[in-house]
Structures are given as C-alpha cells and as structure tokens.
Amino acid sequence: MSHAHAGDRDLTSVADHLAEILRTIRPLEPTELSLGDVYGLVLAEDVSAATPLPSFDNSAMDGYAVRVADVAAATEENPVTLPVTAEVAAGDTGAYALQPGTSIKIMTGAMLPHGTEAVIPVEWTDGGAARVAIRGKADYGHSIRLAGGDAKAGEVLVSAGTQLRPMHVAVIAAAGRGSVLVRPRPRVAVLSTGSELAEPGAPVVPGRIWDSNSFMIAAAAREAGCLAYRQAIVPDHPDEVLPAIEDQLVRTDLMITTGGVSMGGEHDVVKAALQQLGTIRFGKVAMQPGMPQGFGTIAVAPAVSPEEPRRRRFRRDPYDTAEPSQAAGEERVPIFTLPGNPVSAYVSFQVFARPAIGALQGYDGLGLESVRAELTGPLRSPPGRRSFLRGVLDRSRGLITPLTGQGSHQVATLGKANALVVVPEWVVQLAEGDTAEVMVLPLTLAPWGARKARAVRK
Numbered sequence: 001m002s003h004a005h006a007g008d009r010d011l012t013s014v015a016d017h018l019a020e021i022l023r024t025i026r027p028l029e030p031t032e033l034s035l036g037d038v039y040g041l042v043l044a045e046d047v048s049a050a051t052p053l054p055s056f057d058n059s060a061m062d063g064y065a066v067r068v069a070d071v072a073a074a075t076e077e078n079p080v081t082l083p084v085t086a087e088v089a090a091g092d093t094g095a096y097a098l099q100p101g102t103s104i105k106i107m108t109g110a111m112l113p114h115g116t117e118a119v120i121p122v123e124w125t126d127g128g129a130a131r132v133a134i135r136g137k138a139d140y141g142h143s144i145r146l147a148g149g150d151a152k153a154g155e156v157l158v159s160a161g162t163q164l165r166p167m168h169v170a171v172i173a174a175a176g177r178g179s180v181l182v183r184p185r186p187r188v189a190v191l192s193t194g195s196e197l198a199e200p201g202a203p204v205v206p207g208r209i210w211d212s213n214s215f216m217i218a219a220a221a222r223e224a225g226c227l228a229y230r231q232a233i234v235p236d237h238p239d240e241v242l243p244a245i246e247d248q249l250v251r252t253d254l255m256i257t258t259g260g261v262s263m264g265g266e267h268d269v270v271k272a273a274l275q276q277l278g279t280i281r282f283g284k285v286a287m288q289p290g291m292p293q294g295f296g297t298i299a300v301a302p303a304v305s306p307e308e309p310r311r312r313r314f315r316r317d318p319y320d321t322a323e324p325s326q327a328a329g330e331e332r333v334p335i336f337t338l339p340g341n342p343v344s345a346y347v348s349f350q351v352f353a354r355p356a357i358g359a360l361q362g363y364d365g366l367g368l369e370s371v372r373a374e375l376t377g378p379l380r381s382p383p384g385r386r387s388f389l390r391g392v393l394d395r396s397r398g399l400i401t402p403l404t405g406q407g408s409h410q411v412a413t414l415g416k417a418n419a420l421v422v423v424p425e426w427v428v429q430l431a432e433g434d435t436a437e438v439m440v441l442p443l444t445l446a447p448w449g450a451r452k453a454r455a456v457r458k
C-alpha cells in the first residue's frame with residue numbers, strides 16, 4: 001500500500017483505497033430475466049442474431065414490386081402503365097410471384113414476391129389499384145431490404161458487460177430473444193448511526209439533528225441503479241448497532257453505514273461493532289472531505305446464526321424459492337462505513353461506493369464523468385489530500401464556479417452543486433482562469449423499477 005504524502009504516513013491514497021475496494025467486490029451471479037425487466041441492467045452474455053436481420057427480403061417502401069426492364073422507359077412525361085396483379089401487406093406470409101410485364105402492390109416490411117427486382121415508391125406513381133402508372137425507372141434492389149442487410153446470422157449484436165439502454169433492448173427483441181442473462185440489480189441497505197439523529201418530520205430538540213445521510217445515500221444508490229433500502233436511525237450503542245447491521249445483512253448485496261467511524265472517539269460504535277462481524281479496514285484516506293473510511297466484508301456472526309438459522313432471511317425475489325447455496329456464516333457482504341458529515345458521506349459514496357456498485361454488476365462504467373473546466377474563482381486545498389470541492393459547472397461555457405461554504409457539514413452548499421472540483425494531492429491552490437478537473441454529479445435517475453421483475457426459468 002503506497003501513501004499519498006510523505007508527511008502523512010498513515011494516509012491511504014484515494015486511488016489505492018478504490019483499487020482495494022474493486023479488488024474485493026465480486027460480481028453478483030447472473031440471472032435470466034424477461035426483456036421487459038432488463039432496462040438499465042448489465043448484460044451477462046453476448047446476444048447474437050439467431051437468424052439474419054432482417055430474416056427475409058422485404059420492401060423498404062409502400063409501392064409496387066416490379067422487374068427493372070418493365071420500368072426502364074418510364075419518365076415523368078411518359079409513364080409506363082402496368083397491371084397490378086396482387087397486393088402484399090406486411091405480415092402476409094403467402095407466396096407471391098411477380099410475372100414479367102406486371103406489378104404487385106406492396107407495403108413497407110412486406111415479404112418480396114418471388115422475381116421482384118425493385119420496388120417503385122408509391123410517390124412515383126398514380127397509386128392505382130388495378131393498373132398503375134409509373135413515372136420513373138429504378139435499378140436492381142431499389143427500395144429493397146435484403147435478408148441479412150442489418151446483421152448476419154451469428155453476429156454479436158450486444159456484448160456481455162453492456163448496461164442495457166433502450167436501443168439495446170430493441171436490438172435484443174429484434175433478435176428474437178424474450179429473456180437474457182443479466183446481473184441482478186444490487187440490493188443496498190443504508191443505515192445511519194448517531195445518538196444525535198432524529199427522523200425528519202419529527203420535532204427536534206437542541207443538540208439533535210435530522211438524519212439526512214440515510215435518505216441521501218439510499219437515493220444516490222438508486223440513482224446508481226440499485227434497489228436501496230433505508231434503515232431506521234441507529235443510536236450509538238453496540239447493542240443497537242450490531243443487530244441492526246445483522247438484520248440488514250441477510251437481504252443485501254452491499255451495506256452502507258454513515259457515522260461512528262471517526263478517529264478514536266469511544267462513541268464510534270460502528271467500528272467497535274463491526275470488528276465482530278468481519279474483516280473491515282478502518283483507515284484514513286488522503287482526501288477532503290471524507291478522510292475516515294472503512295471498507296470490508298462482513299457476515300452474520302456465527303454466535304447468532306446457529307440458534308436462529310435464517311431467522312431474518314429475505315429471499316432475493318418472491319419467486320426465488322431456492323435455498324442460498326452457502327451457509328449463513330459464509331456469505332460475505334461488502335460494507336462501506338462512511339463518515340457522518342453529510343458532504344463527506346456523499347462524496348465518499350460517489351468516489352468509492354458508486355464504482356463498487358458497478359463492480360457488483362461486472363460493469364466499470366459507473367464512475368462519475370470527468371471533464372475539464374475553467375475556474376471562475378480561486379480555491380485552496382490542503383497539501384497531501386485530494387480535495388473534492390462543490391461547484392456549479394456550466395458545461396456549455398466550460399466554466400466551473402466553486403461554491404462558498406465548503407465545510408463537510410454544509411449540506412446546503414451540497415444542494416447547490418452539480419459538480420465536484422477535484423484538486424490533486426500536490427496542488428494547494430488554484431487561481432481564477434486555471435483549468436481544473438471536474439467530476440460531474442449524476443444528472444438523470446438511473447432505472448430501478450425492476451422490483452417486480454420475474455425470473456425466467458430455463
């Protein structure tokens with residue numbers, strides 16, 4: 001493990017911390033889901049064309065199927081008139097044959113009659129039903145879509161590892177697949193600890209604050225495509241923290257706590273409680289905000305599970321009746337213990353947990369987009385730390401304005417930001433007009449509506 005700065009020997013760099021997280025995370029087992037439920041999920045197989053696309057020669061236009069020689073003399077001034085012997089609509093599976101000297105009326109997507117050499121668009125004709133006057137000639141293949149013209153049989157259309165967007169869903173459907181193998185949507189449990197926390201909506205007394213972290217992190221996890229559950233507030237007491245975590249453990253793929261991991265307070269109970277559940281490294285990461293970080297994997301404590309086997313076990317999905325393949329004590333769930341200050345928690349989520357959620361899906365595209373922009377004002381950053389400063393990015397003008405109020409408790413400033421200015425470890429100040437790296441905060445909501453997804457059994 002290398003360190004960020006010679007003067008801070010016990011600090012881990014942001015890059016090293018993230019690398020260790022990504023080394024630890026194992027992708028979730030793929031599952032077969034029907035096509036209506038896969039939007040936003042990551043494909044776990046290559047989907048290829050079983051047949052050529054399109055699978056038969058068909059018309060690209062509404063018009064008339066003809067032989068090229070029969071319309072060779074057609075002009076605006078001297079149209080060629082042909083008898084219309086039949087009409088073929090899309091979906092008509094009948095066998096039609098085009099005789100020389102005649103035409104067949106044909107619709108877009110309809111199978112080409114045998115012997116068709118070109119389709120004359122209806123716009124070049126008088127649209128006749130029994131006879132048609134054609135005002136232009138056409139070459140071989142005109143307005144014809146040949147079988148395999150879009151994709152060859154066996155060609156890979158969507159590769160494993162693709163996060164499925166609407167167009168991918170269309171391609172998979174066009175290839176005739178009703179279900180595909182995808183990584184399931186990660187289930188994330190979010191838990192905030194702190195005896196000072198009150199439920200928003202409840203009256204608050206001096207000395208207490210409303211819990212914003214658990215709502216924020218659950219929303220951010222949904223934004224990253226997860227099914228996120230927010231757990232009620234847990235007071236700073238080991239007897240409360242441990243059961244609360246174990247309770248969630250059995251129904252999550254990833255657990256995120258906030259608070260209780262600062263440096264050395266005896267009230268930092270998350271740290272103490274988690275020592276009993278697994279391997280978590282608590283340490284300082286060379287960043288601001290977000291220095292105290294914990295990450296590891298935990299399992300239900302052996303002392304708890306034998307007496308009450310799967311007491312609180314939730315099935316992955318209502319239709320999944322299979323018993324888990326591993327004993328309760330062996331299932332290890334990755335866990336982030338994020339610092340309690342809301343801005344620290346938010347930044348830590350975006351920098352570490354979001355890529356980890358990608359890794360659970362075998363996908364490396366969840367890290368925030370990074371752009372470069374010109375600073376509209378100066379900023380400062382502590383030496384040896386990578387700073388993530390809240391700012392407002394104007395992408396069209398390439399400008400980034402750092403916000404005032406960068407304290408890690410200043411959640412109001414967070415609400416105004418759409419980007420984080422990233423100041424490298426070795427840079428202590430930047431001036432107006434300097435170019436800075438900017439992480440763009442997610443703009444759109446990722447899909448997470450697959451709660452009712454049905455698995456397709458093979």
Ligand code: AMP
Nearest residue numbers: 192194211212213259260262339340341
């Ligand atoms: P901690 O990491 O528990 O030492 O908390 C650091 C700071 O963050 C303290 O000022 C806490 O009151 C505050 N904090 C902790 N948890 C939350 C939360 N869920 N929502 C808002 N602020 C919090």
Ligand code: MG
Nearest residue numbers: 194259260340
């Ligand atoms: Mg606390």
